[in-house]
Amino acid sequence: MSTVKVNQITKRFGNQQVVDHVSFEVQRGEIFGLLGPNGAGKTTTIRIILDIFKPDSGEVEVLGGPMNEEKKNRIGYLPEERGLYQDISLEVCLNYLARLKGLKPTEAAHRIEQSLKRFDLYEHRKKKVKALSKGMQQKAQLIATLVHDPELIIVDEPFSALDPVNTQMVKDLLREERERGKTIIMCTHQMHQVEELCDRLVLINHGKVMLYGDLDGIRRRYAARKILVCPLGDLPADLPGVQRIERENSGYLLHLTEHTHPQAILKHLVEQGVALERFEVALPTLDEIFIQIVTARGEPL
Numbered sequence: 001m002s003t004v005k006v007n008q009i010t011k012r013f014g015n016q017q018v019v020d021h022v023s024f025e026v027q028r029g030e031i032f033g034l035l036g037p038n039g040a041g042k043t044t045t046i047r048i049i050l051d052i053f054k055p056d057s058g059e060v061e062v063l064g065g066p067m068n069e070e071k072k073n074r075i076g077y078l079p080e081e082r083g084l085y086q087d088i089s090l091e092v093c094l095n096y097l098a099r100l101k102g103l104k105p106t107e108a109a110h111r112i113e114q115s116l117k118r119f120d121l122y123e124h125r126k127k128k129v130k131a132l133s134k135g136m137q138q139k140a141q142l143i144a145t146l147v148h149d150p151e152l153i154i155v156d157e158p159f160s161a162l163d164p165v166n167t168q169m170v171k172d173l174l175r176e177e178r179e180r181g182k183t184i185i186m187c188t189h190q191m192h193q194v195e196e197l198c199d200r201l202v203l204i205n206h207g208k209v210m211l212y213g214d215l216d217g218i219r220r221r222y223a224a225r226k227i228l229v230c231p232l233g234d235l236p237a238d239l240p241g242v243q244r245i246e247r248e249n250s251g252y253l254l255h256l257t258e259h260t261h262p263q264a265i266l267k268h269l270v271e272q273g274v275a276l277e278r279f280e281v282a283l284p285t286l287d288e289i290f291i292q293i294v295t296a297r298g299e300p301l
């Protein structure tokens, strides 16, 4: 079942087409990556989903239909620009934000106490927000995002100011929320986090969808350009269709030219009498796919 359906949305600011017929669906209980280079249109897309902006055309369904006020309390949003009230104590600030989300005072106080303890912020609860470090403020904002137990969680760069220990804690938390059936949309430029966490993703560039689907499928689709071979002995000096050879621990990584199929390389090696211990198509990292799409010819898929 889809928690979010985005259908052919467009948005123009002045002369710039910022979102250009973007469509995707986010399923209940998944962590979904919303990716793209700076200025690609991710935040604008999120703002359209949250009904902060109206699209010029296209439709969005959230939690089973159009957005309304009641649904806004079923969503938790960690925006890119962090903003907590700076001149009040952390505890007062979080309680205030929880009340805005409709929690009763005792329930808000209980949940905030638990979260502060989990995030190692409990001893800092009486400090003014402005006296907290950037990472602490980010954790505090994450508490505010989740305090009302939202069904749909949208987090924009959730790891940006966090050290490795806190990064791990937030990753665990996002996984737990997924286990509890929550739906998570995550924007990040950190591709290894996407590889670790996301079930599916969409990649936007210049407002257009360039990639959409599950991570494994995407990596396989881009897989045919590199082969890992371990020959018993040397490789032939001349390998047609190979533009570059890198030494890998136990063998060689062959970078194929654009229209060369791995089978053609295998056939050639066998014909040359090369005995192989290993021959496999190497899956690219998401980082490599991202760079290829964003810097190269990259037509929408």
Ligand SMILES: Nc1ncnc2c1ncn2[C@@H]1O[C@H](COP(=O)(O)OP(=O)(O)OP(=O)(O)O)[C@@H](O)[C@H]1O
Pocket (backbone or CB within 6 Å): 013, 016, 018, 036, 037, 038, 039, 040, 041, 042, 043, 044, 045, 080
């Ligand atoms: N309110 C606005 N008025 C005019 N232009 C805007 C507005 N909001 C965003 N833009 C422009 O739209 C484009 C997309 O911006 P957006 O914030 O959606 O990108 P993004 O993918 O979130 O980028 P980043 O990764 O840098 O946060 C940018 O060129 C930006 O300058």
